[in-house]
Amino acid sequence: MNGVETLLSPVILFFLLGAVAAFVRSDLSIPEAIAKGMSLYLMAAIGLKGGKQVAEAGFSIEILVAAGVGLLLSLMLPLPAFALLRRLGGLNRTDAAACAAHYGSVSVVTFVTGVEVLTAAGMPPAGYMVAVLALMETPGIVVGLLLARQAGGSAVAGAQGSRLLHETFFNGSVMLLVGSFVIGLVAPKDALAQTLPFFDGLFRGVLCLFLLDMGLIAARRFRDARAMTWRVAGLALLLPIMNGLIGVTLATLAGLEPGSAAALGILAGSASYIAAPAVVRMALPEADPGLYLGMSLAVTFPFNIIFGISLFSLYAVWIAP
Amino acid sequence: MNGVETLLSPVILFFLLGAVAAFVRSDLSIPEAIAKGMSLYLMAAIGLKGGKQVAEAGFSIEILVAAGVGLLLSLMLPLPAFALLRRLGGLNRTDAAACAAHYGSVSVVTFVTGVEVLTAAGMPPAGYMVAVLALMETPGIVVGLLLARQAGGSAVAGAQGSRLLHETFFNGSVMLLVGSFVIGLVAPKDALAQTLPFFDGLFRGVLCLFLLDMGLIAARRFRDARAMTWRVAGLALLLPIMNGLIGVTLATLAGLEPGSAAALGILAGSASYIAAPAVVRMALPEADPGLYLGMSLAVTFPFNIIFGISLFSLYAVWIAP
Amino acid sequence: MNGVETLLSPVILFFLLGAVAAFVRSDLSIPEAIAKGMSLYLMAAIGLKGGKQVAEAGFSIEILVAAGVGLLLSLMLPLPAFALLRRLGGLNRTDAAACAAHYGSVSVVTFVTGVEVLTAAGMPPAGYMVAVLALMETPGIVVGLLLARQAGGSAVAGAQGSRLLHETFFNGSVMLLVGSFVIGLVAPKDALAQTLPFFDGLFRGVLCLFLLDMGLIAARRFRDARAMTWRVAGLALLLPIMNGLIGVTLATLAGLEPGSAAALGILAGSASYIAAPAVVRMALPEADPGLYLGMSLAVTFPFNIIFGISLFSLYAVWIAP
Amino acid sequence: METIRRRRIEVLVDAPLARRVVDHALAVGIAGYTLMPTLEGQGGSGHWTDDQLSGAQSKLMFLSVTNAAKADAFVDRISPLLDSYGLVLLLSDVDVVRANKF
Amino acid sequence: METIRRRRIEVLVDAPLARRVVDHALAVGIAGYTLMPTLEGQGGSGHWTDDQLSGAQSKLMFLSVTNAAKADAFVDRISPLLDSYGLVLLLSDVDVVRANKF
Amino acid sequence: METIRRRRIEVLVDAPLARRVVDHALAVGIAGYTLMPTLEGQGGSGHWTDDQLSGAQSKLMFLSVTNAAKADAFVDRISPLLDSYGLVLLLSDVDVVRANKF
């Protein structure tokens, strides 16, 4: 791992370019439809790739271990997050639960960028980590919503509750990730190979343009983030570090090699800004979107892209037995 | 031809993924602009490729034969379709004519998917079939509109008639297919070669994502299809089978080899859902779009993708002299 | 340089296809979001490529010379343009200044197409020309606005003036070009290489589809161009020829080799239709957009694509010492 | 500023038929119009969502402001088409400055 | 043509909550609606721009025309949600032909 | 629910000039606004279609609801610009709940 080299990778530089453009109030912007299209492409591509790698490597007990750790993390991590957001952050129960749901879920793009960085550093995570990613998208959201319900949040009850569960589990990004993972698993190898110039060859280039857009979005959201206090912003830095380090530690204890342990740390440390916000807006309309989007998108996401990924990778190498 | 292998090709699996996502009411969706962009890409790519192949193979009498058979099919097929839709389907004359127009025209994506399947099975159709595809897009629509006019349909008369003919023949997809076919025909080989990473390398990958979207669209339309009776839905299965088998038979009698005969069957059996609906909505505003879009998009298209293509291919091999 | 071969290159043929489709009033159209996405892709790609080439070739005095000539051209060319538009064109001062700003700035797509043509003809311009392109986007616009201010145009004064300067220099296309140029300059070579299948492999193919759209846009604008008189249209042919020849001459005198001199001529002869119109609409709301967009987009752009590029290239070869 | 009362006409129309509505408007002397996009809807004939592939299912909102006489003329012209074209037609009052423009 | 006065209801709503607004409208017997896109806005709770990535920040304009009774019923149903959902609700008069449709 | 009458302001404006219209609105104390997309139109100065490449030809619909006094102040401010900016300005009545918001 070499921090400077990571920072100079085109993927990160395009992210910084987007952030700079937003801060100098340039009118640079990427059409929403293109951004959505690129995010669908990235999800289909990593799903396919992960499925293909698992098909090649075969199932192993390690996969179950990684899945178990991932599941555990996404069920548990919202709890300390909720407590910290209430106590230190001074948020009301609904807002705290909404934010906790985001930190319990994961960010696909942070994961993808992390995989790029880890691969470039010669420690690529295992292919099944994509399945773990898909597995970790929803449980944390459900836990967050349960925290809100317990807190007397109005929305989650009875018929509505089942509708929400539905929305959570059949969320578009989950469907696409799981679906392309399965396709990568079952489709004949040579037929898959013919889709590779698209799904594999273009991957890094598309990621560059997508991160350019994320830089614009994150920095603009940072500017519009009036609801965020310094304490909340501080938590948006503390939570990823805490969760990421816990994730790497658990993964290492469970016996994963450093690349995959780092990837699990990146997942644990990341906060969702695609799957979670839509579900939370629906489930907890009283929660302030400025808060949870501000935290996950304007603070945690850039932090992870620029520092978190390197931090968790270094730590994974350091504690590897 | 191996049915199971075809079903497991990524292209078909992505189509099924889209359909499943729509049936479980996932919010997965591809921006309209991206879908349109992909369909333009696919048309330009097959146009270029067909033109290039004809330029390489040279003109031959076979091309004229195939064109003649294609033209004949698209002029004739609307007639039995119209009769069946009236008698068995119980549709009024305008609706029957509108639907007949769709079955007289062709589906570009069904053709493209068929070419992929045939090529994978080692029986690639000839390059000039793209020109036949372009030739078959419009005549069937015109015949359908004439059937409606004869039927006393209000719209097609005089000045409006000529405007409609214009809309039909200068339809965007026709222009793009014909235009790129000509470009593929006349452009210097080495200059064309430099566009291949885009137009050829990405083809199957883009087709995967496009069929994901078509799966979503077809299944959602199936759910919204309130106007369709069981008899009409049955016809939407019968017509492609009938037309496809007729197409393969005629093509084989005319001397085309099995790959091209299968491709002509796929064209004959397919129903338009890009060129025809826009023209028909304009020409026959009284016709119910729920009917013709429901038949062509929600029933015939999925049937052809999953079964029809394999059926016509097997039949073409079977009756080959 | 072979004129016929240039005209038959797929890039130019797709442009003609678009123009034909618009003239026969086909409904062929490319979604706005896709067009914008392609233009962002093209700018990022040439920025990266230019930066990479400069990183490989190293800085040289030649770069400063080319930059100096480019800067000089974009500061000077609006002046004779303004005079001609007033005298021969009969435009009022605001309209003349608005149009002059467009001719002082440059067209990225004309440049990109020119680079393709020059490279195919075996005389590729130097990589640093991308930096010159970025440098030439804004000064001409500023000079145009100053001409309008001197002319008593209402808009450019005080606080608004500084806001306008900001809009001009942090214009999205300038940011993206300069940003990706810098990324190409500083990013490690092997990391950049992994983005090449996207940024380099697809370049010509994307350019084909983009020019298809530009053909549609230019021809439709030509049809809507009611404000344009014959004299103005004539100037939209005269100005690119004049500016382009001046550009090539100066560049050759300054010692650039023919490829780069031709590229500088193409830049000088081109008129902006991405950066300039947005800024001018803001700065000079009284100026008629039908005029400046009509001139630059409907006349000068097609002229340059079809004739200008070849003309400046031939001239550059001819006067080369 | 003095404002003058005019009629605001809105017509929800399928994209392939929008040109026809525009032609009818121009035919009664209406001088300007604006088309706006829509995403989704439901009515007597079922549910639709925007579809840019064929455009057959896209709907546009036609908006025009004009004086009462021209608005009446337009409504008379377009009313027979409301059912067969599946149009929705809305009329309301609106105040404008620069009366001569509308 | 004879026109009849109806109520035009417009609700600006976050995309993930639009389905709820539609359900409330259908629940009071409203027969049709149209959703229109928006791009950007500002209000008491700050500034937003369209966001199609998660959709959480996108807003849609719900438009429906109905009779006064149903409009009132809808307003009564939706009013308690205005603050927590961050909705903007607008009501106005509109004239339509084919009164029975609305 | 009790509703209160307010003024609905709509301004059709070129995308590069939209920020100016917003600034004028904020300057007279208007608290909220929403921008909506448009696709195509025609008027005294000819025909246009949406253009996202440069944005120069795109038009947006600015929508704001406010009280009569602020609406008047806004109209007075913006009227001199109508011709040079090529704006279309529409005013109408609208009923809202939560009067204090508007």
Ligand SMILES: Nc1ncnc2c1ncn2[C@@H]1O[C@H](COP(=O)(O)O)[C@@H](O)[C@H]1O
């Ligand atoms: N009467 C009208 N009704 C609706 N939109 C209009 C009207 N007049 C003009 N517009 C819109 O405003 C734009 C500019 O108008 P103009 O300045 O008259 O060319 C037109 O292109 C239309 O989009």
Ligand SMILES: Nc1ncnc2c1ncn2[C@@H]1O[C@H](COP(=O)(O)O)[C@@H](O)[C@H]1O
């Ligand atoms: N009452 C209404 N309010 C708003 N939009 C409507 C209404 N009724 C119909 N529409 C729109 O008009 C389309 C066609 O209506 P219909 O012909 O009744 O199916 C619907 O899909 C809606 O988008």
Ligand SMILES: Nc1ncnc2c1ncn2[C@@H]1O[C@H](COP(=O)(O)O)[C@@H](O)[C@H]1O
């Ligand atoms: N007075 C207004 N006129 C038009 N749109 C408004 C107005 N107030 C609020 N909005 C819109 O409603 C959104 C939410 O409003 P608010 O809850 O006040 O933040 C804003 O971001 C605007 O898009």
Ligand code: NA
């Ligand atoms: Na997490």
Ligand code: NA
């Ligand atoms: Na057919």
Ligand code: NA
């Ligand atoms: Na120039």
